[in-house]
Amino acid sequence: MFRYLIHRLLIMIPTLIAISFIVFVVIELPPGDFLTTQIEELREIGEAADLRKIEELRKEYGLDQPFMVRYVGWAIGFLQGDLGYSFEYEQPVSAVVGDRLWLTFIVSFTTIVFTWIVAFPIGVYSATHQYSWGDHGLTFIGFLGLATPNFLLALVMVYFANVWFGTEIGGLMDDRFLGKPWSWAKLMSVLEHLWIPVVVIGTSGTAAMIRRLRANLLDELQKQYVVTGRAKGLPPFKLLVKYPLRMSLNPFIADIGDLLPQVISGAVIVSVVLNLPTTGKMLYEALLSQDMYLAGSFLMFLAMLTVLGVLLSDFALAALDPRIRLSGKATK
Amino acid sequence: MSEHRYPWPVLRGDYIRAAVGAAVSTGGTLLSAGNPYVFGVFATIAGLFLLFGVRTAWRQRLRYTLDVTGLTRIPPVGGPVTVRWDELRRMSMRFYSTRRDRSQGWMQLNLSGGRNRISLDSTLDDFDAVARTAARSAAANRIELRSSTLANLEAIGINTRRLGTDPPAGDPPR
Numbered sequence: 001m002f003r004y005l006i007h008r009l010l011i012m013i014p015t016l017i018a019i020s021f022i023v024f025v026v027i028e029l030p031p032g033d034f035l036t037t038q039i040e041e042l043r044e045i046g047e048a049a050d051l052r053k054i055e056e057l058r059k060e061y062g063l064d065q066p067f068m069v070r071y072v073g074w075a076i077g078f079l080q081g082d083l084g085y086s087f088e089y090e091q092p093v094s095a096v097v098g099d100r101l102w103l104t105f106i107v108s109f110t111t112i113v114f115t116w117i118v119a120f121p122i123g124v125y126s127a128t129h130q131y132s133w134g135d136h137g138l139t140f141i142g143f144l145g146l147a148t149p150n151f152l153l154a155l156v157m158v159y160f161a162n163v164w165f166g167t168e169i170g171g172l173m174d175d176r177f178l179g180k181p182w183s184w185a186k187l188m189s190v191l192e193h194l195w196i197p198v199v200v201i202g203t204s205g206t207a208a209m210i211r212r213l214r215a216n217l218l219d220e221l222q223k224q225y226v227v228t229g230r231a232k233g234l235p236p237f238k239l240l241v242k243y244p245l246r247m248s249l250n251p252f253i254a255d256i257g258d259l260l261p262q263v264i265s266g267a268v269i270v271s272v273v274l275n276l277p278t279t280g281k282m283l284y285e286a287l288l289s290q291d292m293y294l295a296g297s298f299l300m301f302l303a304m305l306t307v308l309g310v311l312l313s314d315f316a317l318a319a320l321d322p323r324i325r326l327s328g329k330a331t332k
Numbered sequence: 333m334s335e336h337r338y339p340w341p342v343l344r345g346d347y348i349r350a351a352v353g354a355a356v357s358t359g360g361t362l363l364s365a366g367n368p369y370v371f372g373v374f375a376t377i378a379g380l381f382l383l384f385g386v387r388t389a390w391r392q393r394l395r396y397t398l399d400v401t402g403l404t405r406i407p408p409v410g411g412p413v414t415v416r417w418d419e420l421r422r423m424s425m426r427f428y429s430t431r432r433d434r435s436q437g438w439m440q441l442n443l444s445g446g447r448n449r450i451s452l453d454s455t456l457d458d459f460d461a462v463a464r465t466a467a468r469s470a471a472a473n474r475i476e477l478r479s480s481t482l483a484n485l486e487a488i489g490i491n492t493r494r495l496g497t498d499p500p501a502g503d504p505p506r
Binding site: 001002003004005006007009010013076079080081225318 | 346349350352353356357360363364365366367369370374377380381383384387426428429430438440453479
């Protein structure tokens, strides 16, 4: 396992260097920079831009430097925890991101847990009771969840949460806690608001997961080793859990690589509708305004989480399914 | 009796991995000295690569002897460790893939018996002979092998049915 860890770590290093370069190229690709965008915006509202000041700012932010110099500076700064300067917010990126990263993490992590807790028993029930009334009913609800746009569900949920429970519309906490240090009351307020985005974002994911788990488990349950186990008198629960359920989890474990970046990126449209202080909306705005260091930091975080997620899922898969693929071969 | 070692081309590859990994992660450690979190991550990774280098050096001097009584690991420091075939109680063979499609990788054979435990990789010289003898002993000792172990043994050309171990029924669970 140690050798495997080293192999995987060694692959991560060039991968992350390549990703950092590509991220920097991508955020540099649009013509102009943040300052030229600002000049255009000033012109549109009829104000003249002070070109001398603009030039000074360009020099101050290092935008007059060659591409490679800026890339190396950014990459080294990233290693030192200096994520750069946000032109839009006129603050260091780390200060801009602040609480948002944690709030996004809380929303997304809770959503993932919600999705798994709801989808797992339903998926297993649907597969083990195929074509029963329960299966048809749950499948119908699942398709309903899959087909309902998140933003629509968000609007409906916000309305009823306000009418029935008196929860303030939008946001992830009551307004009086915004910008305040963390306290028990603030945490309670977050929890009070949290269930709405969790249910909204989690619904479609839950429905999709139920369908996948049901299909995977049905495939496994029809295999001959399950029939043999049943014929040998293995208890049904043990027979289900020991192999078929374990095998049908493989695709979900392989998905961890995709899940981790979602924890940070959040659901952009739902964030806008529910006015959530998460990072998805901020990333979107940073990309629009060419706030390159803010956008670049987000993209780099997402890439790092993807690489880390793939590493974790590979480890989990190696532990869960240590079998060679028949077409493959062990190397010497 | 036969003697088995890790061949030089494999060790050379591992030395290069350790050196490249340690160099890059040490560079990262030095650059990130100002940030304790990033520094900690890079220092840990650098430590892992250094440890891997030490482990490779250890493996270079490691020998295994295979005979009718058992498998013995003879380390450069310390006494030999033997798993006797008649004491073999547990055997597993795991596959570690370097590709997502599992098309390439290596096997790791774990044997335990008595109070001893031996782990070795398929990169060892004539690994198949060790695996075949271990599988035969497992069958003789009526050890129940996991389906993944059976599948991996089959993959390296060891016919588990002929050895007397229970073959996986029908479509094998992975």
